[in-house]
Amino acid sequence: xxxxxxxxxxxxxxxxxxxxxxxxxxxxxxxxxxxxxxxxxxxxxxxxxxxxxxxxxxxxxxxxxxxxxxxxxxxxxxxxxxxxxxxxxxxxxxxxxxxxxxxxxxxxxxxxxxxxxxxxxxxxxxxxxxxxxxxxxxxxxxxxxxxxxxxxxxxxxxxxxxxxxxxxxxxxxxxxxxxxxxxxxxxxxxxxxxxxxxxxxxxxxx
Numbered sequence: 001x002x003x004x005x006x007x008x009x010x011x012x013x014x015x016x017x018x019x020x021x022x023x024x025x026x027x028x029x030x031x032x033x034x035x036x037x038x039x040x041x042x043x044x045x046x047x048x049x050x051x052x053x054x055x056x057x058x059x060x061x062x063x064x065x066x067x068x069x070x071x072x073x074x075x076x077x078x079x080x081x082x083x084x085x086x087x088x089x090x091x092x093x094x095x096x097x098x099x100x101x102x103x104x105x106x107x108x109x110x111x112x113x114x115x116x117x118x119x120x121x122x123x124x125x126x127x128x129x130x131x132x133x134x135x136x137x138x139x140x141x142x143x144x145x146x147x148x149x150x151x152x153x154x155x156x157x158x159x160x161x162x163x164x165x166x167x168x169x170x171x172x173x174x175x176x177x178x179x180x181x182x183x184x185x186x187x188x189x190x191x192x193x194x195x196x197x198x199x200x201x202x203x204x205x206x
Contacts, residue, residue, distance in 0.1 A: 004016065010022055023154075025037060043159055050166045053166065060177065060187050060189075061122050062120050063180075064119030069118055073179055080176075082111045084119070087173060088122075090108070091169050094162060097150075097161070101150065102152075144158060173191065
């Protein structure tokens with residue numbers, strides 16, 4: 001892969017022909033098979049869905065008890081507070097990547113800053129992230145969703161990148177609800193299945 005100029009997965013190579021980045025249609029052409037793309041939500045609908053997911057994350061984050069903010073489940077080396085922060089960072093990273101030099105892997109390793117020490121404080125950051133995204137969607141032309149975005153895992157169509165950002169945030173919202181149940185806390189509202197509909201989420205929570 002390095003010889004073919006591919007710095008990291010995902011990629012598919014056949015001989016000296018290679019497709020880098022998450023691009024199932026190009027993978028299919030490369031190996032000579034038919035490909036029927038799964039139906040995906042349109043970009044503006046995905047933007048509205050992402051906001052609804054972040055709104056639900058904001059609500060449940062606000063309810064994290066201060067004594068549980070630093071608790072870590074065994075599945076990940078990430079505290080409950082950092083997980084909540086990560087949901088919002090995933091969401092706002094879409095606009096940051098579209099406006100800047102692409103998606104940086106380091107963004108997803110960021111932890112909640114020290115001044116975001118409890119659920120309400122992290123939820124306020126979530127409100128700012130939602131405002132940033134709302135402004136971006138209000139001001140952007142539809143043609144932005146047709147271009148290719150540079151990401152740390154390779155080039156990706158902007159529409160697919162938005163879908164990935166949306167289901168990525170939804171996956172972590174699912175985890176927050178699971179962890180609330182695990183520590184015996186009732187979330188402010190149950191997880192709405194409509195938030196997950198028509199998103200290519202993995203079956204596994206982790």
